[in-house]
Structures are given as structure tokens and as C-alpha cells.
Amino acid sequence: MRPIIIYYSYGGNTKRIAEDIHEKKGYDITEIKPVVPYTSDYQKLVDLEESKMSQEELVEIEPINIDLSNYDTIILGTPVWWYTMTPPIRTFLKKYDLSGKKIVPFATNGGWLGTTFDDIKKYTPNSEVEKPISIKFNENTLVTNTEEINKWTNEIEL
Numbered sequence: 001m002r003p004i005i006i007y008y009s010y011g012g013n014t015k016r017i018a019e020d021i022h023e024k025k026g027y028d029i030t031e032i033k034p035v036v037p038y039t040s041d042y043q044k045l046v047d048l049e050e051s052k053m054s055q056e057e058l059v060e061i062e063p064i065n066i067d068l069s070n071y072d073t074i075i076l077g078t079p080v081w082w083y084t085m086t087p088p089i090r091t092f093l094k095k096y097d098l099s100g101k102k103i104v105p106f107a108t109n110g111g112w113l114g115t116t117f118d119d120i121k122k123y124t125p126n127s128e129v130e131k132p133i134s135i136k137f138n139e140n141t142l143v144t145n146t147e148e149i150n151k152w153t154n155e156i157e158l
């Protein structure tokens with residue numbers, strides 16, 4: 001099995017978890033980046049995304065410079081935005097063929113996960129979505145027990 005960590009992070013929480021897994025397990029890691037960066041005004045972003053929440057919005061993302069055929073497992077990290085995955089991750093799932101791969105998602109959030117994991121499944125009908133974990137933050141402070149996260153990290157390969 002060869003996993004890769006693929007994530008998007010606006011404010012750093014998802015990046016922090018992704019990099020922790022990378023350091024612990026040594027898996028390759030790649031960040032999804034929108035071509036046009038989001039506003040740095042947090043409240044503006046929250047309001048803007050609320051207005052688009054029911055549209056299953058897509059955004060242009062930078063091409064990823066990796067050959068996905070080298071990996072059979074994707075550890076997929078997204079923040080939760082308005083009860084679902086972020087547009088950069090939705091775009092990634094739509095743009096790349098992940099058929100036959102295992103997807104292990106983690107979603108950082110403030111306590112309202114919504115339909116994030118079901119929506120990821122919906123966008124990857126030919127993949128196996130397994131072992132999803134919700135990781136809670138209070139702003140930039142990790143709330144979910146690190147032991148729970150470590151246990152999950154160790155189980156990815158089982």
C-alpha cells in the first residue's frame with residue numbers, strides 16, 4: 001500500500017494535521033491550492049461561502065505535480081465550510097480520476113461536520129471511502145484528543 005496525503009487548508013489547522021501525519025508516517029504530501037487565493041478577511045470569506053453553500057461550488061486549482069497512479073490510498077484533508085468539504089477539495093475530487101483507490105478523509109471543523117463525509121463519498125463513487133475522522137478545533141486550538149488522532153493515523157495502514 002502506498003498512501004499520499006492530499007489536503008487544502010485556509011487557516012492552517014488542516015495543514016497542521018496533514019504535516020503531523022507526514023512526519024509520523026513519512027507518506028508523501030501535497031497541498032491543493034486555488035489559482036485565485038481566497039480573501040484574507042475571515043468574516044468576508046464566511047459570508048461569501050454561506051451565499052454559495054448550496055451550489056456545490058468549484059474553483060480553479062493549481063495542477064498537482066504528482067502521478068496519482070503511484071498511490072493506492074489518499075489521505076484527504078479538508079476544513080469544513082458550511083457543513084461540507086471546501087470547494088478546492090470538491091474540485092480535486094471532480095477533476096482527478098480516483099477510481100479503485102481508497103480514500104481516508106479527515107475534516108477539521110469547529111463542531112459542525114454536516115454532510116462532509118457523505119458528500120466526499122458522493123463525489124468518489126468508484127473509490128472506497130474508509131475510516132473518516134472529524135477533528136475539532138476551537139479557532140486554532142486542537143480540541144480532539146491527540147490520542148484519538150494517533151490511533152486513527154496508526155490504523156490507516158491496517
Ligand SMILES: Cc1cc2nc3c(=O)[nH]c(=O)nc-3n(C[C@H](O)[C@H](O)[C@H](O)COP(=O)(O)O)c2cc1C
Binds near residue numbers: 012112114
Ligand atoms: C467559510 C467557512 C465556513 C465554515 N463552516 C464551518 C461549518 O460549517 N462547520 C464547522 O464546524 N466549522 C466551520 N468553519 C470552521 C472551520 O471548519 C475550522 O476552523 C477548520 O479547522 C479550518 O481549517 P483550516 O485552518 O485548515 O482552514 C468554517 C470556516 C470558514 C472559513
